[in-house]
Amino acid sequence: xxxxxxxxSKSGYTKKYAEWIAQELxxxxxxxxxxxxxxxxxxxxxxxxxxxxxxxxxxLITKNLDKLSGKKIALFAVGSNPGxxxxxxxxxxxxxxxxxxxxxxxxxxxxxxxFDRLTARDKVLMKMLKVKLQKTKERTEDEQxxxxxxxxxxxxxxxxxxxxxxNFVMK
Ligand SMILES: Cc1cc2nc3c(=O)[nH]c(=O)nc-3n(C[C@H](O)[C@H](O)[C@H](O)COP(=O)(O)O)c2cc1C
Numbered sequence: 001x002x003x004x005x006x007x008x009s010k011s012g013y014t015k016k017y018a019e020w021i022a023q024e025l026x027x028x029x030x031x032x033x034x035x036x037x038x039x040x041x042x043x044x045x046x047x048x049x050x051x052x053x054x055x056x057x058x059x060l061i062t063k064n065l066d067k068l069s070g071k072k073i074a075l076f077a078v079g080s081n082p083g084x085x086x087x088x089x090x091x092x093x094x095x096x097x098x099x100x101x102x103x104x105x106x107x108x109x110x111x112x113x114x115f116d117r118l119t120a121r122d123k124v125l126m127k128m129l130k131v132k133l134q135k136t137k138e139r140t141e142d143e144q145x146x147x148x149x150x151x152x153x154x155x156x157x158x159x160x161x162x163x164x165x166x167n168f169v170m171k
Contacts, residue, residue, distance in 0.1 A: 003043040003169065006033035008057035011118055013111030013157055014047045014078040020159050021045060021076075024166055032057075035064050043072040043169055049111065050079030051122075055095050062095065074105035074168055080113040080154065081142065105168040112155035113146070126150070 005022045008031070009015040015031065022029040030037050038044045038060075048056035055077050061068065075095070081087060092106045118126060133139065133147045145154075 001042045002040065003027035003045065004030060004033075004038055004041045005045045005047065006030045006038050006060070007047040008032055008049070009047075009078075010049055010051075010056065010122065011114055013155075014049050014056075014076075016157055017076060017078060017109050017111070017162060018047050021047075021162050021165065024162060025169065033060060035060060035067065039067060041071065043074075044068060045074045045076070045165070045169065047076040047078060047109075050077050050081070050091070053091065053094070055091075058095055065100070072105075072169065073103075074107065074165055076107040076109050076162075076165055078109050078111040078157075080111060080146075080149070080156070083108045083110055105165065107165045107168075109161045109165075110156040110158075112153065112157060113149045114153035114155075115150050116153070 003025055004027060005018045005025070007014050007018040009018070018029055028041070044061070046058065046061050048058055050056070058075065061073065061075065077091065088108050092101060096104060096106070115123065115126060130147065130150055133143055136143060139147065
């Protein structure tokens with residue numbers, strides 16, 4: 001079975017998970033893939049960061065499901081949120097229909113946040129969010145955690161997190 005891990009990563013967290021997965025499976029890996037890069041594989045694993053509730057680059061998969069039919073597909077989203085079940089369910093419901101979720105593996109792998117590694121555009125966006133958070137009087141735990149992360153990068157990535165995805169691909 002030919003397997004590929006394809007991914008898009010802005011600040012390196014998804015890249016790290018993709019490399020761990022490729023190493024574990026001994027499979028090919030491709031950054032910033034095009035559809036032609038993944039069609040020749042039996043199993044396609046796609047990973048991308050979560051940005052404003054979206055999934056970086058996942059349209060490569062969701063817009064091409066007809067071309068990918070018959071392949072085993074697993075998706076992994078990498079964000080800085082703690083991965084609460086109801087929040088991740090809402091996320092996956094925006095990405096895939098209930099029917100698609102029955103055969104596509106959906107995994108959340110917690111990444112981190114490093115302001116210095118953001119693109120210029122994302123720095124502007126995140127500075128705006130920072131001002132908003134600073135003005136918020138009663139911050140939630142997540143909001144406070146986010147605010148703290150501007151000064152001190154956080155990294156929750158852990159190789160063990162890939163285990164359920166590896167099991168899905170191997171079974
Ligand atoms: C502009 C911006 C928006 C973000 N939105 C979310 C989000 O909606 N949910 C989340 O969990 N993390 C969010 N994050 C955090 C990233 O998903 C996190 O840093 C992730 O590890 C990035 O992975 P990457 O570096 O591989 O792209 C956001 C980060 C930025 C810069």
